[in-house]
Amino acid sequence: MSYPTNEKNQAIPQSPAVSRQVKTRLPRYYRYLKELLDAGIYRISSGKLAKMMALTASQIRQDLNYFGCFGQQGYGYNVKYLFAQISEILGVNDKLTAVIIGVGNLGRAMAQSNIFLSRGINLVALFDKSPELIGKEISGRCIYDIDQLESYLAEHRVDVAVLTLTSTQAQAMAKRLESAGIRGIWNFTNVEIPKMKNVSVMNVYMGDSLMQLCFDIRQKALESDT
Amino acid sequence: MSYPTNEKNQAIPQSPAVSRQVKTRLPRYYRYLKELLDAGIYRISSGKLAKMMALTASQIRQDLNYFGCFGQQGYGYNVKYLFAQISEILGVNDKLTAVIIGVGNLGRAMAQSNIFLSRGINLVALFDKSPELIGKEISGRCIYDIDQLESYLAEHRVDVAVLTLTSTQAQAMAKRLESAGIRGIWNFTNVEIPKMKNVSVMNVYMGDSLMQLCFDIRQKALESDT
Structure with a gap:
């Protein structure tokens, strides 16, 4: 199995200790980056990506650095490259x-x-x-x-x-x-x-997401009651 | 809309600022408590519930205290009561x-x-x-x-x-x-x-959970390679 490397040819850390939150976000990165590619967008700043994904720019940088995906200061991320990296990490090429x-x-x-x-x-x-x-x-x-x-x-x-x-x-x-x-x-x-x-x-x-939805509906009702 | 209260008749805080993690856990509590009830178990310690749910006992106490569901020292939680409370919070009775x-x-x-x-x-x-x-x-x-x-x-x-x-x-x-x-x-x-x-x-x-599964599969393979 070939081991992914970053642009500087450093091995991407594949620690089994990836936090549950990061693991949950990876498929989201995959989805959003695919959307960008489909829309013909090949460069994106961490700020813009963060806004799209409702995260903070520093969260994005932290997540992606963790996997050895570094943006270029002033140029942002290469979407195609980043998508390829995330795909590899997620095993899409396996x-x-x-x-x-x-x-x-x-x-x-x-x-x-x-x-x-x-x-x-x-x-x-x-x-x-x-x-x-x-x-x-x-x-x-x-x-x-x-x-x-x-x-x-x-x-x-x-x-x-x-x-x-x-x-x-x-x-x-x-x-x-x-x-x-x-x-x-x-x-x-x-x-x-x-x-x-x-x-x-x-x-x-x-059913869990249905219950979360019901909870949200209830919260909105309680908020508008007060 | 009636507002849920705890055993001491205090209103259960329904802050919109419930963390995403807690919100995600609520439907899980609902599922596990229902299983306990179905199995005829009416008392459970935070420790046992934690073990079942792969959480820590203090996480359980924190989550449930947040919603005004207090266990009784030495007796644990009343499952039926707790299930009713969580159901109410999740809007199951709405x-x-x-x-x-x-x-x-x-x-x-x-x-x-x-x-x-x-x-x-x-x-x-x-x-x-x-x-x-x-x-x-x-x-x-x-x-x-x-x-x-x-x-x-x-x-x-x-x-x-x-x-x-x-x-x-x-x-x-x-x-x-x-x-x-x-x-x-x-x-x-x-x-x-x-x-x-x-x-x-x-x-x-x-598809996100499918990708998480693929990621896990890949991690297991990388772990066993090393």
């Missing part, structure tokens, strides 16, 4: 592959979206237990019998499993995937999959 | 209503899930522009013509609009909803809806 486990509405929505492709990930297969679905295709990917999961994973390099199956099956499925050597689980089942030694886990709780 | 705008796979998945009901929100209608969908029902909710949006919102109290329509229509739709007096937008379109004065906005970027 050609990861993914499978979807559970072809309900959410699994289907994922399979039909460009959420994987636009991040350099190749969605290779889907799995379900329903006989009506097995053997069908969605966006060119075959739906396999969940009983074939282990044999499929033994024959194909799969990095990420997307869990969009029933909550009650989440824990057992995570164990199966761990045994089969999966590297990452993107979990939408609303059941928390605990940390595993060799598997990265990202639990997504869609 | 009987909010919601509509879904855009009945693709994601909109359909939302409509068929219990994501609204389990948080006290009543999903009342769906909207789409496709003639094949208009007039149909999903889980007992009618799909209306998007052209009827304003008249529907004028006749029914709707608090939250869920945006699951095409990205290109997101901005224009947010403006329409703002004009129609919506209170909150839960946005899944991947286009950032900027803050609005009278509307709470929660932009959800599903």
Whole structure:
């Protein structure tokens, strides 16, 4: 695996101690820089980027310095270069592959979206237990019998499993995937999959953002009451 | 609107200056406390709750004190009471209503899930522009013509609009909803809806958590390389 270097050819620090906040911001940098590139903007100051992203300029400089991405005094950041760096740090160039486990509405929505492709990930297969679905295709990917999961994973390099199956099956499925050597689980089942030694886990709780929204609505009402 | 009070009948501070971190943690408290209740656990120490939630006991005490939820020295927290308090703070008892705008796979998945009901929100209608969908029902909710949006919102109290329509229509739709007096937008379109004065906005970027997962996978690989 090649190690990214900065413009001065220094290795980019890849400390596992990256703070949770910085880690959360990286995909945001990726999104904003992509937008800038798409708009044909190739230079940006930390101040302007900060304003776009509702951060402070010093926060931006700190975050990016941390990864060895230095702006040029008076010239700002080279957007194309910075985007390439952040892409590298986020593993966009690692050609990861993914499978979807559970072809309900959410699994289907994922399979039909460009959420994987636009991040350099190749969605290779889907799995379900329903006989009506097995053997069908969605966006060119075959739906396999969940009983074939282990044999499929033994024959194909799969990095990420997307869990969009029933909550009650989440824990057992995570164990199966761990045994089969999966590297990452993107979990939408609303059941928390605990940390595993060799598997990265990202639990997504869609309901949490809904509750935050309700909280905000309530706060606005209380503010306008006072 | 009744104002929540703590056991000593003091008003719970509802400062708009709640930190982003605390706000993010509130829905997690809600989830964990609900799990405890479902498991028949009615007392918990801050230490145990902290362990479950991978926080520190002092963080828990700080967060909950902030909202006027005090534990009893030596007895810990009353789970039922705490759950009721957090529910109140999050507006679960406010009987909010919601509509879904855009009945693709994601909109359909939302409509068929219990994501609204389990948080006290009543999903009342769906909207789409496709003639094949208009007039149909999903889980007992009618799909209306998007052209009827304003008249529907004028006749029914709707608090939250869920945006699951095409990205290109997101901005224009947010403006329409703002004009129609919506209170909150839960946005899944991947286009950032900027803050609005009278509307709470929660932009959800599903791809961001995927990128965080890829970053974690990469970190694990780099760690095991060294």
